[in-house]
Amino acid sequence: MVSTQVCMRYALLVLVACLALAITAVSQNVNTRFRIEQGTGAITRTGNMGGSCEDIDMDLDAVYREAIDMARVAVAAMDGYTSDATVRASLFTFFGIQEDESTHTVSAGSAARFSRVKANLQEVIDDSQRQFSGLFPSLFCSEKWRWRTRYFHNRQTGKPTGQLLKSVNPDIEWLTWSPRFREYGPATVMCQGDTMAFTTSQDRKLSITLCPRYFSYPRRKDTLQPWRSGQRTIAAGTNMAVALSSPATFLHELMHMTTRSNGVTKKAYGPVLTGYLAQVEGGQKTVTNADNYGWFATAMYLNGVDWSRIIAGKRISGPLTRRSVLLEDGHGSWRTFLRGKAGNETIDTDGMDMDGDDCSTSPWDE
DSSP states (O other): HHHHHHHHHHHHHHHHHHHHHHHHHHHHHHHHHHHEEEOOOOOSSSSOOOOTTTTTOHHHHHHHHHHHHHHHHHHHHHHTTTGOOOOHHHHHHHOOOETTTTEEEOOGGGGHHHHHHHHHHHHHHHHTTOBBTTTTEEEEEGGGEEESHHHHHHHHTTOEEEEGGGGGGOOOOEEHHHHTTTTEEEEOSSSSSTEEEEEOOOOOOOEEEOOOHHOOOTTTOOHHHHHHSSSOOOOOOBBBBGOOOOHHHHHHHHHHHOOOOOHHSSEEEEEHHHHHHHSSSOOGGGGGGGHHHHHHHHHHHHHEETTTBBEEEEEOOOEOOOOGGGGGOOOOOHHHHHHHHEEEEEEEOOTOOSSSBGGGGOOOOO
């Protein structure tokens, strides 16, 4: 009788655990969290409306799951702040968060910022528990869902009326029109240059668009697991820019989507300039800059090395001296690079090292 009860309790525990895993698996499925645009053939107003993810060569679900996992790892690292000197140094590098050097806790002046950073990362995790409703949030794999137009469109039929936009407002000659959403948007071409993705949140109608560059990036990394697990090694002195990954970029866009923020004061891209934003422009501005979260999460995910100097260094358990990219003497060009770019509102170093060379010179062991 006792053994039967024990077996029943054990079976119940196993069932509960399996159900929990199943719920987690569903909640973190990109197909349930996003309405993914799918369609084949010619782009029309009623069939394939553009931006389709149908024929891409990427496992979007695996990339999304890893993005959520990166956020989870980053939150867990923050929970271990007092016991991990590398975590403390990394939070200083990417968010300017100061520690109380006598107790190794977060300083009083940085406590609010620490809490907000952690809450924003947690919001990405919590958001993965939700499911899309109707059209939102949508996920597109090109910008072709936004049609550039000079005309007003009938919101019922989606067809142009023939009336020019500038006939009502002379300052507006072009807008974009979405046949899927039956709405206008700014005429700015978003998928240009090195832009990998962008997020829209007009009237809380959320969407993420993955640009062609996201899929064609040199030495594209759809997962960081081989380096996280130690299956592959990261050479000492590796520039962090080559750790750019598809999941981290997706996490960047999730930060925009969940916080409705695109960097309200300054925007910086890449590990060096996000570090610059934390140290020189004032740490408060990093809280609304999505790329700071992406690079901090990358540093915590690849925790076999110390990234707090933006180059791979040996991870040690003892106290670390305060460090930032501006104090690093190992790369003499960094100081000049940052000083020359300081006045720019938007700076993008994705995929480049500090001398402007392509990532094909990566010192990663591949």
